[in-house]
Amino acid sequence: MADTYNIASARAYSNIAFIKYWGNRDHLLRLPANSSLSMNLSALHTTTTVRWLADMAVDSLTINGEAPTVAALRRVQAHLDMLRRRLGTTLRAQVDSRNNFPMGAGIASSASAFAALTMAAVAALHQQLSERELSALARLGSGSAARSIPGGFVEWRFANTHEDSTAETIAPADHWHLVDVIAIVSHQHKRVGSTAGHASASSSIFQSARVETAAARLKEVKQSIAQRDFELLAQVVEADSNLMHAVMMTSRPPLFYWQPLTLAVMEAVRGWREDEGLRVCYTLDAGPNVHCICAADDAQTVADRLSDLSPDIDILRSGVGGGAVLLPPVVRGRAACTK
Numbered sequence: 001m002a003d004t005y006n007i008a009s010a011r012a013y014s015n016i017a018f019i020k021y022w023g024n025r026d027h028l029l030r031l032p033a034n035s036s037l038s039m040n041l042s043a044l045h046t047t048t049t050v051r052w053l054a055d056m057a058v059d060s061l062t063i064n065g066e067a068p069t070v071a072a073l074r075r076v077q078a079h080l081d082m083l084r085r086r087l088g089t090t091l092r093a094q095v096d097s098r099n100n101f102p103m104g105a106g107i108a109s110s111a112s113a114f115a116a117l118t119m120a121a122v123a124a125l126h127q128q129l130s131e132r133e134l135s136a137l138a139r140l141g142s143g144s145a146a147r148s149i150p151g152g153f154v155e156w157r158f159a160n161t162h163e164d165s166t167a168e169t170i171a172p173a174d175h176w177h178l179v180d181v182i183a184i185v186s187h188q189h190k191r192v193g194s195t196a197g198h199a200s201a202s203s204s205i206f207q208s209a210r211v212e213t214a215a216a217r218l219k220e221v222k223q224s225i226a227q228r229d230f231e232l233l234a235q236v237v238e239a240d241s242n243l244m245h246a247v248m249m250t251s252r253p254p255l256f257y258w259q260p261l262t263l264a265v266m267e268a269v270r271g272w273r274e275d276e277g278l279r280v281c282y283t284l285d286a287g288p289n290v291h292c293i294c295a296a297d298d299a300q301t302v303a304d305r306l307s308d309l310s311p312d313i314d315i316l317r318s319g320v321g322g323g324a325v326l327l328p329p330v331v332r333g334r335a336a337c338t339k
């Protein structure tokens with residue numbers, strides 16, 4: 001069915017990992033070295049509209065209304081090629097993707113981007129897949145995107161096959177009112193992205209130790225979430241982030257994402273928790289910005305403290321987000337009719 005009405009829009013939320021995904025057992029299929037766990041971020045989302053067309057020679061992409069970089073276009077086209085093979089179509093796609101958060105803020109957008117792209121692309125072909133199937137397909141575009149399909153607190157299991165390495169909700173968004181107060185210490189685009197980092201992870205002598213002990217940390221984080229035990233969560237989340245960065249720093253070539261202000265925020269967060277009893281802990285992705293995970297009641301105090309720490313820190317704030325959802329299709333700002 002090659003008409004102009006093969007169109008759908010989807011929204012997916014970004015996520016922050018408590019137990020990190022770092023390194024793959026299969027790079028092509030993005031089968032991770034270890035299971036990971038994250039919470040979706042309600043304030044940071046990507047909305048993507050996909051329109052499949054018969055009369056186009058190549059896929060097209062706009063990000064926030066503008067032409068993408070060559071690298072971004074290639075990555076999206078590769079994902080669309082994979083979707084075409086798996087969903088059985090030869091149509092080309094017109095993709096419009098919009099983030100509601102600043103692009104240059106060093107906040108990962110690949111998780112929400114590939115989750116929204118996958119959900120919209122499948123729906124625009126009028127195919128109905130399960131959450132598990134959507135999660136697996138999103139994973140092929142960006143590993144962490146698997147975790148942005150289900151809602152709330154999400155576990156992504158490692159497995160040896162494409163079908164089995166999927167993510168699912170372990171607790172809904174309203175189970176625990178945590179807030180991620182993100183301290184943006186640098187707006188610079190990272191020089192080495194996650195995909196290259198996953199490829200070099202096994203060159204660190206610490207990666208096997210991190211992977212072997214990940215299941216025990218995952219169990220503790222799941223327990224801390226089930227019991228809303230902030231102190232346990234804090235201990236494990238900080239340890240897991242530190243371990244991932246230890247692997248990064250000792251990989252060949254080494255990856256140093258921390259900047260002086262990164263370390264200052266990490267130190268301050270530990271002090272606020274240990275000396276003053278604020279319920280806050282830190283975790284970092286593949287970048288210098290610090291995600292300060294807080295109990296909701298302490299989030300404003302943490303945001304104020306971060307602002308006092310340095311005028312160079314910008315702050316984003318988010319609660320726990322739901323799963324990816326379909327929206328009424330939108331074309332250039334206007335609602336489109338569907339057939």
Ligand code: DP6
Pocket residue numbers: 016017019020021022030036108110111141142143144145194195196198284285286
């Ligand atoms: C450090 O999912 O961005 O944020 O699969 O290559 O797109 P690709 O990698 P990506 O890796 C995320 C790494 C991390 C940790 C995490 O989110 O678990």
